[in-house]
Amino acid sequence: xxxxxxxxxxxxxxQKAPATFSLAVPALSHxxxxxxxxxxxxxxxxxxxxxxxxxxLAVSRPSGPASAPLATLDMPSALGPKVMNxxxxxxxxxxxxxxAQWFYGLGERMLELFEDEEMGAVxxxxxxxxxxxxxxxxxxxxxxxxxxxxxxxxSGLDETERQLFRAAHDGTHAVKRWFEATSRG
Amino acid sequence: MAPPLPPGLTPSEVGFLCExxxxxxxxxQTLDGLELLGGPTGALKxxxxxxxxxxxxxxLKKQxxANITPPPWLSVEALxxxxxxxxxxxxxxxxxxxxxxxxxxxxxxxxxxATARAQADALPYHWLEIGHLLITHAAxxxxxxxxxxxxxxxxxxxxxxxxxxxxxxxxxxxxxxxNGVGGxxxxxxxxxxxxxxxxxxxxxxxxxxxxxxxxxxxxxNGLGSSSYRDDEDEDMx
Numbered sequence: 342x343x344x345x346x347x348x349x350x351x352x353x354x355x356q357k358a359p360a361t362f363s364l365a366v367p368a369l370s371h372x373x374x375x376x377x378x379x380x381x382x383x384x385x386x387x388x389x390x391x392x393x394x395x396x397x398l399a400v401s402r403p404s405g406p407a408s409a410p411l412a413t414l415d416m417p418s419a420l421g422p423k424v425m426n427x428x429x430x431x432x433x434x435x436x437x438x439x440x441a442q443w444f445y446g447l448g449e450r451m452l453e454l455f456e457d458e459e460m461g462a463v464x465x466x467x468x469x470x471x472x473x474x475x476x477x478x479x480x481x482x483x484x485x486x487x488x489x490x491x492x493x494x495x496s497g498l499d500e501t502e503r504q505l506f507r508a509a510h511d512g513t514h515a516v517k518r519w520f521e522a523t524s525r526g
Numbered sequence: 527m528a529p530p531l532p533p534g535l536t537p538s539e540v541g542f543l544c545e546x547x548x549x550x551x552x553x554x555q556t557l558d559g560l561e562l563l564g565g566p567t568g569a570l571k572x573x574x575x576x577x578x579x580x581x582x583x584x585x586l587k588k589q590x591x592a593n594i595t596p597p598p599w600l601s602v603e604a605l606x607x608x609x610x611x612x613x614x615x616x617x618x619x620x621x622x623x624x625x626x627x628x629x630x631x632x633x634x635x636x637x638x639x640a641t642a643r644a645q646a647d648a649l650p651y652h653w654l655e656i657g658h659l660l661i662t663h664a665a666x667x668x669x670x671x672x673x674x675x676x677x678x679x680x681x682x683x684x685x686x687x688x689x690x691x692x693x694x695x696x697x698x699x700x701x702x703x704x705n706g707v708g709g710x711x712x713x714x715x716x717x718x719x720x721x722x723x724x725x726x727x728x729x730x731x732x733x734x735x736x737x738x739x740x741x742x743x744x745x746x747n748g749l750g751s752s753s754y755r756d757d758e759d760e761d762m763x
Contacts (some may be wrong), residue, residue, distance in 0.1 A: 445725060452732040464729050469694075472722045476693055479718070501725055508717030515537040516714045523541065524662050 349500070353446030357389040358417040360398060363409055387415075392450055399454070419444065420451055425463050432467040433474045436497030444499040475502060479509035533720065537713040544652035544659075544709065545581035550595040550641040557591070577641050580656065584663050594664040598646035600657055602670050605677035608649060612684045654682060654710040682711075689715055693722070 366382040374388060382388070390398070390412075399414040418424070419440035427435050437444040448464045451457070474494065498506065535543070546564070553570035560567045560582075568576045575595060578586075586592035598604055650656070657678045665671050689711060 445729060449728050449731065452729070456732065456736060458733065461729065461733050465726060468725055468729060469722075472725075473693055476690055476718060480690075501721075505718060505721045505725070508721050509715075512537070512714040512717050516710060519538045519541045519710075520658060522538070523659060 353443040360395040432470040544655035
C-alpha cells in the first residue's frame with residue numbers, strides 16, 4: 342500500500358475508478374458518491390468511486406472466503422484501450438493531465454490489482470519517451486516559453502512529470518547560480 | 527512531516543566540497559605550516575611550490591601572497607586534446623577517462639588531482655568546479671585565459687549532451703555506465719535521473735513482484751503450482 346503520510350499517495354488514491362455493486366446499498370442513495378441523487382443503489386449499479394474505497398469493496402469478502410466481494414472493479418477510462426492505443430502511437434502527444442492528474446500513480450495502483458502485462462509495458466515506454474521530452478524542454482526554457490505548441494505538451498503533463506521537469510530545471514539552475522556566486526567572491 | 531530534502535549533494539554543495547582539493551601554490555611570502563583539521567600543510571618558503579587546499583590557495587591569492595599554478599590538465603593543449611577525444615565519433619558512448627586514482631586513503635584531500643603533478647590527459651572528478659574557480663580568481667596565472675575558458679565551456683557542453691543521450695537507456699532495473707563523469711555534472715542531472723528511475727521502478731513493481739513469486743515457486747519444486755502466499759485474504763484451513 343502507498344505510504345500513509347504522503348500527499349502524493351493520498352491524492353492518487355482519491356482518483357476515481359468505476360465499480361459495479363453486486364448488492365443493494367440503500368443507505369448510500371443520498372451520499373455524494375451517488376451524486377446526491379435519490380436513486381437507490383441496486384445490484385449492477387456502476388458508480389465512480391475513489392480508488393481507496395473501490396479497492397476495499399472489491400477485495401472484501403464479507404461472508405468468508407467463498408462469498409463474492411461487495412463490488413467489482415473495472416479499469417478507469419484513463420487507462421482504457423483508447424488511451425493505451427493513443428500512447429502506443431505517440432506517447433508525447435497525449436494529454437495525460439486530462440485523463441488523470443496523477444496518471445502514473447493511477448496506473449501503478451491498477452497494475453497492483455490487475456496483472457495486465459501489456460498495460461505495464463505501454464506505461465513504461467510512455468514514461469521513458471515523455472521523460473526524454475521533458476529533459477529536452479527543461480534545457481531550452483527560453484524557446485519553450487516562446488513556442489506555442491510546446492505549451493500543449495507542458496500543460497498535458499501529469500503531476501509526477503511536472504516534478505521531473507522541476508527537478509531537471511532546478512539542477513541546471515543551481516549549477517548556474519553556483520557559477521555566478523563564485524564569480525563574485 | 528516536513529518536506530524531505532532532495533537526496534544527494536546539490537550543485538552548491540559539490541562546489542563547496544571541491545575546495546578541499548590540493549593545488550600547487552607558488553608563495554610570495556613566507557608562512558609557517560598550518561595545522562589544519564585535515565592535516566598539516568607544508569611551510570611556505572618562496573619561491574618553492576607547495577601543495578595547499580584550494581580554499582586556502584584562493585584566500586592567499588586574494589591577499590596577493592601567492593600565485594596558483596594551473597594543473598597540467600587545465601592548459602590549452604591538454605584541454606584541446608581531451609575535447610578532441612570527446613567529440614570524436616568513436617567515443618560517443620564514453621567520457622574521457624578519469625585519472626588513475628591513488629590507493630584509497632581515509633579522507634580528503636583526494637590526491638594530486640589538481641596539483642602540478644596531476645595527470646595531464648584526464649579530467650579529475652571536480653574538473654569543472656576547479657577550472658571555473660581558477661580562471662575566475664587566478665586569471666593572471668594563466669597563459670591564455672580566453673582560450674581556456676572557451677575550451678572549458680565547450681567541454682561542458684559536449685559532456686552534458688552525452689549525458690542526456692544516456693538518458694535513453696535508463697531502465698527500472700539497470701544502471702548507467704558513467705565512468706569519467708565529474709561531480710558537478712552528476713549534481714546537475716541527479717534530481718532528474720533519480721526521478722525517472724524511481725518512476726520506472728514503481729511502474730515495474732507489479733511485474734517485479736510477480737517475477738519474484740514465480741522464481742520462488744520454481745525454487746521450491748515440491749509445492750506444486752499454487753502458492754500459499756497468493757491470496758492474503760484467504761485462510762487455508
